[in-house]
Amino acid sequence: MTRIAHDYHTHSTYSDGSFLWSMVGAAADAGLEGIGITDHCNVSEASEDARRKKVMGFNLDATYERRREGIDAIRDRFDIDVYDAVEMDYEPEDEAAIREFLDAADFDYAIGSVHYLDGVNVHFGSYYADMPREERRELVDRYFEKLVALVDSELFDIAAHPDLFERTAEFRGLASDDHYHQVAEAFRASRTVPELNAGRALDDYGEFHPAPRFVEVLLEHDVAFTVGTDSHEPEAIGPRVEAIAEQFERYGIEPVEIA
DSSP states (O other), rough: OOOOOOEEEEEETTTTTTTTHHHHHHHHHHTSSSSEEEEEEEOOHHHHHHHHHHHTTTOOOOOOOOHHHHHHHHTSSSSSSSEEEEEOOGGGGHHHHHHHHHHHHHHSEEEOOOOOTEEEETHHHHHHTTTTHHHHHHHHHHHHHHHHHHHHTTTOEOOOOOTTGGSSSTTOOOHHHHHHHHHHHHHHHOEEEEEEOTTTTTSSHHHHHOOOHHHHHHHTOOOEEEEEBBBBSHHHHHHHEEEEEHHHHHTTTTOOOOO
């Protein structure tokens, strides 16, 4: 079976995850050589984004230096590399602010994510439930436009969960091969690598990101993948690492190392 050495996508209490020491310890117990701590971060100046950050406590733009000290403090406790990284919310209009922040923060690597459609997180299916199917299809078009812009921006090492909206029943089945080929061409021309993300593979959604057909199209374009368990709790890391290893084996490919 394919050996997974690094998990590049996990979260700590500096956003919506668990204690640093518990996440790193679980990664070491899972036999990993490296774990990336990639807490959520948003640097948009829009008032709604600023309010959301305060409500949710996603303030890594203000706390990353303190988290860095925490990462440094636990590195010697475990025989595993710990990467000081970030998962950034991406909107095309925020590119200048994102670039400025990433240049200043100097993380080991950066993940870019599209989380919002129509200003609402794609997980909130109830918001989209009453929209006509055509409106929801247009939002999926917009999602892929943002994803291509994210890849083209060259701001990020990794693109997280490239079809995140598939977790939401109201959007499921609205993506097309045209969408997939468009994104695959962008990845092929970029340094940005998509991850094989296990964030919902073992629970309610029951699939990896990208979905199987999307993976097939990406492979047709010779696009490589890296690893992200997207774990928020330590007990999720081991099972997700095993599941991702099986998935890489199934496709007959090896994961890309980032850090």
